[in-house]
Amino acid sequence: MTTKIxxxxxxxxxxxxxxxxxxxxxxGTCARPLLERIRVPRLGRGRPRCRPDHIVAEFEDGP
Incomplete structure (x- = not known):
């Protein structure tokens, strides 16, 4: 078996x-869980950002 990062x-x-x-x-099934893990700390006070302004996706087939 193999793994993907x-x-x-x-x-x-x-x-x-x-x-x-x-x-x-x-x-495609991993996109949502991956995006839900994003946490960008704010400068100063406040909760970390978790919604990106833009999304670009690249999918590659195996070798």
Missing amino acids: HLACDGQGRPLAVLLTAGQRHD
Whole structure:
């Protein structure tokens, strides 16, 4: 069996959230759980942001 690493990054390529799944799991089913893991700390007081302004998705098929 294999595994997949799903990664959400900001516009600068910095990681925001990571999700590890089984290799046979479809990428589309992992999008929501991955986005729900995003937490961006605010400058100063307040809860971390969890809703991105934009989303760009890239899916790759196996080798």
